[in-house]
Amino acid sequence: MPKKPIAKPVAKKKIERFPEPPSMPPETSVIAIGDIHGRLDLLEPLLVRIERRASLLPGLRHIVVSVGDLIDRGPDSAGVIERLMNGVRGCELIVLLGNHEDALLGFLDDKPIGDAWRSFFGADAFLQSYGIASRQNYKVEKTPDRLRQDMLAAIPQAHLDFLRALPTSYSIGDYFFAHAGVRPGVPLAEQDDRDLVWIREEFLHSKQRFEKKIVHGHTPVRKPDFNRNRINLDTKAYASGILTAVRFEGIEAVVF
Template sequence: MRIYAIGDIHGHILELKATHARIKADMERVGDTSAKIVHVGDYTDRGPASREVIEYLMHGMAHGEPWICLRGNHDRLFTRFVRDMTAFDDNMPPELSFLNPRIGGNTTLASYGVTTVDYEFEAAFEAAQKAVPKEHLEFIEGLPLYYEWDKYLFVHAGVKPGVPLEEQSEEDLIWIRKGWLDYEGDLPWIVVHGHTAVNLPSHFGNRIDIDTGAGYGWPVTAIVIEGDTQEVVTDTGRAPLTKADPKNPAPFVKRTKPTQ
């Protein structure tokens, strides 16, 4: 049994397709083209092609691809703005709106042909209501928040330690960092997540972080899991995961500013 997982995408359709191509090549090498692929969320914002990413995922799933797509915090920011003009979230710095380039909603709406100016919410909202297909919103809103497989839990951000899965809040599953990233205790699973960018896909013992900073100019990452073995899927085969120290994680180095 094996399963693949893909980290944060952030509107980078070419990176997503290249990642799927690497996975396909790996599947062909091992003679198994039916393994599931879990996408841990954040399909939108910052990159230039959020619409294309959503359409690509929708098309693949509609045509029987064994893909699982989880919902991330940026995906929820997008749907909330288009649904009811919610431009802020309590989990973000209060001065940053969905349209701020640091968040990246401006580029998401631009992929639908909507030009925005930060804090001019009504104009952006009215244009987005006309431009964004309701099927895209319904697709995102219908995505699950987690997926369990064997002894692994796939989720966008992480979990609140000590809380049963069925009692985890949506806020924690898509936003959590505090009390999670520095947690070294046992968990019922090894948690595979994104949300917090790392320089390399990293194994912290009780969790595996696969967000390698696509929102900041770095590649989209895929890993493959077979039992107790987890490896990175590369252009030339497989590579070991970086073993990381939760007490002293390497600081993330941004290669570029978010796409504006």
């Protein structure tokens, strides 16, 4: 009898890891901003500083990355969205989708994730920033349609278009930016949008060195958390009064 051909082992896809220390491209300055949560009062002076710095260093390519969670909890979600829609003078601006934006859009689109937004995510602060009464004035658990209709009438279409167009990740140099993190074991190019916006424990507990160093928010920490494989920027601005930003230039990664 002829011998059966021996099956060749399937080669595992080789994933290159970021070099140590990771770096940004030459003549490039990136400033990443943590979760804002309606704190326009903290965002505005930070952007003024960033714009001033860009004007003083015209030879650099200046990029600003917001890692998402623009809305809810703090007092001025509408103002934060409007401010970021106007851009940052002298800089390229990348605004990523956070889980709070994702949940809000889910509520407006009548998706199951919208239940989390109206119940747990500080929705009242968002509503009040658009002149809508507290959700407690609506029997949202039974009939959310009236609240949804009032929101669609009150929120400028340009704001909704802006939120719906937000990307879930951004990559430059040896860094990868996403709101929540990434799923360990999955190449960055194949990450699922839901993981990029919502993942928590599997990512936070991972010791894996990814293809690039991950910069994220989503999980509050007392101060910026610099780890071997990731940097967490979420310092709970809505409650702490501290909106964290980190500047990346060359091999430097320092609080701005």
